[in-house]
Amino acid sequence: MKKEERKPTTTDAGIPVASDEFSLTVGPDGPILLQDTYLIEQMANFNRERIPERQPHAKGSGAFGHFEVTEDVSAYTKAAVFQPGTKTDTLIRFSTVAGERGSPDTWRDVRGFALRFYTTEGNYDMVGNNTPVFFLRDPMKFQHFIRSQKRRADSGLRDNDMQWDFWTLSPESAHQVTILFSDRGIPKTWRHMNGYSSHTYMWVNAEGDRFWVKYHFKTDQGIEILTQEEADRIAGEDADYHRRDLFDAIKRGDYPSWTLKVQIMPFKEAETYRFNPFDLTKVWPHGDYPLHEVGRLTLNRNPTDFHTEIEQAAFQPSNLVPGIGPSPDKMLLARLFSYADAHRARLGVNYHQIPVNRPKSPVHSYSKDGAMRIDNVSDPVYAPNSKGGPKADGERYPQVEIWKASGEFVRAAYTLRKDDDDWGQAGTLIRKVMNDEQRDRLVSNVVGHLKNGVSKPVLERAFEYWRNIDKEIGNRIAKGVTGS
CATH class of the missing domain: 2.40.180.10 (Catalase core domain)
Incomplete structure (x- = not known):
């Protein structure tokens, strides 16, 4: 029976190597040689294997x-x-x-x-x-929100107090927080x-x-x-x-x-x-x-x-x-x-x-160069041009996904409409969608979270936050945390 022939190990340049197990040394007990470029390549690559994780959604x-x-x-x-x-x-x-x-x-x-x-x-x-x-509904608060859900600067620990501090000062969070602590x-x-x-x-x-x-x-x-x-x-x-x-x-x-x-x-x-x-x-x-x-x-x-x-x-x-x-x-x-x-x-x-x-459709882009560029770029590298390069086709691909807007430059919340409020849909979710068992688990989940390191001033705001969503649920949460 012919012995299975395995592929030989190579360097990253495709050059075959002599060993997967031993470094190149002066005699079996001597020092490692700098000319062991395969060992150096392996160690250097290992030091660079990890890339930055996503911020957020890392896991x-x-x-x-x-x-x-x-x-x-x-x-x-x-x-x-x-x-x-x-x-x-x-x-x-x-x-x-x-x-x-x-x-x-x-x-x-x-x-x-x-x-x-x-x-x-x-x-x-x-x-x-x-x-x-x-x-949230405004991106100005997004970075701050994510930091409040991650770790403290001093201890490097997650902290329920800063989570509830942010949420209770951001009433627009009520609907999502209700879903988060539900089933x-x-x-x-x-x-x-x-x-x-x-x-x-x-x-x-x-x-x-x-x-x-x-x-x-x-x-x-x-x-x-x-x-x-x-x-x-x-x-x-x-x-x-x-x-x-x-x-x-x-x-x-x-x-x-x-x-x-x-x-x-x-x-x-x-x-x-x-x-x-x-x-x-x-x-x-x-x-x-x-x-x-x-x-x-x-x-x-x-x-x-x-x-x-x-x-x-x-x-x-x-x-x-x-x-x-x-x-x-x-x-x-x-x-x-x-x-x-x-x-x-x-x-x-x-x-x-x-x-x-990579898309599976053809790419005809004027982007070029930059670190780790793989695709070759051909002339012309500018637009408009008369040299046969790609040309935008506004008749075949018009920009129709548009809407009108007007007004002065302001930093302001959305204009309120008749049924705009921060508590209503969260309350409806609790009263009209959840059953008794689901409401019980909601209360239990919130109480357990609030009893774990949330400061008294933030607790008081949290009780009011939940009472604004649903008075009965808010009172049950307050009683579950304080015992009275």
């Missing part, structure tokens, strides 16, 4: 799959990815928000739901979460949670008609959650519980899927709707804007190299293909810049040339 994992359109929504968008029968390759990354790269998957936290469609018109990225709302705050697995765009986006059809939309990816596995006690136990037993579950499910052929449904608002209705439809802290009632099915997302391939395919994946909300555009949501507009800039800082200016970030 996560993902998989590849496809999205297939099952219903006709061409009356609302001309985007090729959503035309009837279209099947598009996808990449998804799930994550927690506040935890570092090695933190437990089962901490109580919002989960990231970042999805890329490799469309025929370029990469389309929908960078969402597992909740339909967020803590939905800790999904059993990534496979058993929904995904949402959270933001409102614009769709434009082939005739130029505009619509506002919100995306809902409904899990086909059903919603399942972990209690706080279960999550704490699992965090101590397997910090990578969610990552492992997704990888193992796909490996055994149990492919998770989500059905995409959208809410659609006629363009002009946004001007007169009873609350600001672009407010990221609010949901659109389904009675006003019901769900319309679009298609199904299925995950069926694990990464073969976690670092190159998941850790270096760079999702950005500014990747919007023809027929899809942003809305006046201030948080979304800020993210159009911040995500791409974060990738430039973390991965380098040419991050889009990393294979997982």
Whole structure:
């Protein structure tokens, strides 16, 4: 029987090496030689293996799959990815928000739901979460919010007091905080949670008609959650519980899927709707804007190299293909810049040339040079030109994903409308959606968190915060913390 011939180890330059185990020394007991360039290469590379982690959403994992359109929504968008029968390759990354790269998957936290469609018109990225709302509506507070959820400057420890200090001084956070401390705050697995765009986006059809939309990816596995006690136990037993579950499910052929449904608002209705439809802290009632099915997302391939395919994946909300555009949501507009800039800082200016970030459609860009540039650039390197270089085609690809705006430059909150308030939807969630058992767990989760290091002045504000959401729940929380 012929002995299996294995590939010889080489240096990074492809040069064969003599040993995987021993350094080059003066005799078996002598000093190591500087000319052992293979040893030096191995040590130097090891010192540089880690790249900066994401800030936030550092801990996560993902998989590849496809999205297939099952219903006709061409009356609302001309985007090729959503035309009837279209099947598009996808990449998804799930994550927690506040935890570092090695933190437990089962901490109580919002989960990231970042999805890329490799469309025929370029990469389309929908960078969402597992909740339909967020803590803020103005990006000026985003950096401060994330710092409040991470670690103190003095001890390097997470701190419940600074979390509640920020939340209670930011009443717009009430809806998301209510969801966070509800059953939905800790999904059993990534496979058993929904995904949402959270933001409102614009769709434009082939005739130029505009619509506002919100995306809902409904899990086909059903919603399942972990209690706080279960999550704490699992965090101590397997910090990578969610990552492992997704990888193992796909490996055994149990492919998770989500059905995409959208809410659609006629363009002009946004001007007169009873609350600001672009407010990221609010949901659109389904009675006003019901769900319309679009298609199904299925995950069926694990990464073969976690670092190159998941850790270096760079999702950005500014990747919007023809027929899809942003809305006046201030948080979304800020993210159009911040995500791409974060990738430039973390991965380098040419991050889009990393294979997982490359579009499958042709690229005809005037971007050139920079660190780690891989693609060759050909002349002409400027526009406009008369030398045969790429030329923007405003007739085939007009900028139609637009809206009108006017007014003086101000630093101000959104203009209030009839039903704009910070507490109403959170209270409705508690009173109309949750059952008694779910309300009991909400109270228990909040009480447990508040009893862990929250200072008295912040506690008093927290009690009032919850009473503003729902008086009975607020009183129960206060009693649970103080005992009276």
